[in-house]
Amino acid sequence: MKRLMLLLAVLSAAPALAQSTLEAVRSKGFVQCGVNTGLAGFSQPDSKGVWRGIDVDVCRAVAAAVFGDSAKVRYTPLTAQQRFTALQSGEVDILSRNTTWTITRDTGLGLNFVGVNYYDGQGFMVPRKLNVKSAKQLGGATICVQPGTTTELNLADYFRANNMKFKPVVIEKLEEVLNAYFAGRCDVFTTDVSGLVSVRGSRAPKPDDHVILPEVISKEPLGPAVRHGDDRWFDVVKWSLFAMLEAEEMKLSSKNIDQASSSKDPAVQRFIGASGDVGKMLGLDNRWAFNIVKQVGNYAESFDANLKPLGFERGLNRLWTQGGIMYAPPIR
């Protein structure tokens, strides 16, 4: 269905693509955001049906920046295979779905990645009872994997490089591929380590029965992406993400941002829109960043609310000032 949409979109007259995404979003009154079909901590509806996760928070931040209201988002749950077509065809305005930034995707798929909201790497999970200690012992294993992912390619590369053989079982839906793994159809489930931690914490019948092997076999910088060729929208989404990081660095949070107007720090004054006009330069309200922090929170708040309860460590995703590699360019 998504593919048909793409066909229709590319077959339709060229001017349809000419309208800027920011204008289109403004006139329809909400941001259409492509998210995961359900990955705890990244994007998953909670018990009340409200979408939650760090990927969801990026969408909410953009809505807060554009509309001053983080609730003006509609979500389109997408499988790994549907995601790029959905963005290309204009079905979603942002793809915020734990997607790895690679050169092929940046150039060949007509996307632009706006940045990284989670630095990740690919790992392996095995049932504890198999008594496997290292990925090097996985020769001959049957491995469950989702199609259309960098995971599928890294997996083949890793086994080729280490001269081992494996049998992939490739199933599109996360639920189905997990069922196959938990039923013992596969010896191993592989995806990004964040996905393994999330799945083990939220889906495994007994989390302790599964171990994540120490090897991390790839770099997986996960981030939101927009369509190529709309720089205005690209800027809005990119700086919405950076504003969350910058707020953490400035120690501004949803709790204290109301008091920030009395701050003497000129950088804080610029950030909340009390001085300067960075908001206007983005084509937004000058209080865009204030609204993001007030309604969504800074990066640390988003991380602590969504990922920490599942047992995630900040690790690489700490700010650069605290030994991590999260770094936002200056907002000035």
Next chain:
Amino acid sequence: MAANYGWGRRIAYQAAALLAAVALGWFLARNTAANLEASRIASGFGFLAREAGFEIGESAFLRYSASDTYLDALAVGLANTLAVSLIGIALATVLGAAIGLGRLSRNFLLRSLGAAYVEFLRNVPLLVQLFFWYAVIAEGLPHPREALEPLPGVFLSNRGIFFPTFSSSPALEGFNFAGGAALTPEFAALLIGLATYTAAFIAEIVRAGVLAIERGQWEAAYAIGLTRRQALAHVALPQALRVIVPPATSQFLNLTKNSSLAVAIGYPDLVSVANTTINQTGQAIEGIAIIMAVYLTISLSISALMNWYNARVMRR
């Protein structure tokens, strides 16, 4: 009014319609190319010669590894589609004919079992049935280390059915069985699902074909001393085939196209491999064009074969 149209006018209308269709096609193709270019999406079939880089779980007939090209990967997908379709068609035909004739039997039990089979199988969506069979195999059977051995050398586990060949027999090695030949759970679930589902429709077609024979034909057959079985084999069925073959052809085509539901349970058929290819290369239009062209070719081939067979049946 139509009768008043002259010869020249008819030609003119048809030429205009043809011209409009060609112009529309040309416009769409040009527009698509321009839009793809504008949004920087790669196009063309050059990607087929590039290294695929992903593994495929099983391959009927062909050898494949991640260092082969996308074209090789698609060929493996096609071979897998053909394998499950052809075996599925054979099984569905045999099973369907048996059930169809069973429903015509004078034995009450046989007749009702046939009716129950047809009503149950054809009224549950195929996708649900595929999930059912897959769950039965993947969740119902034990791990390879506790595999069942119903016959010497034949092992049943959630990794599939392993059986010996002339040259080697399966043995547990590391994570799984090695040696011998194997039916994977994905292939087995898809084959069972497709064959049993389609058999329900074929059973009805066979029953209809036999019932379409005039009573006079049966009476004539009995009158020359044939038993019921002989009358069925030599008088009724040859005539029934004329009624059976055309709708059965549709069912064969359906089975082949339904095999694309393989995606849901992880059997690497053409659609599954093409989907992965599309996603890795981003070239959806080319990928979809390949899928459509291949299914069209398969379907037209089956149609041609069945039409030829039907023509032969009609001549008798």
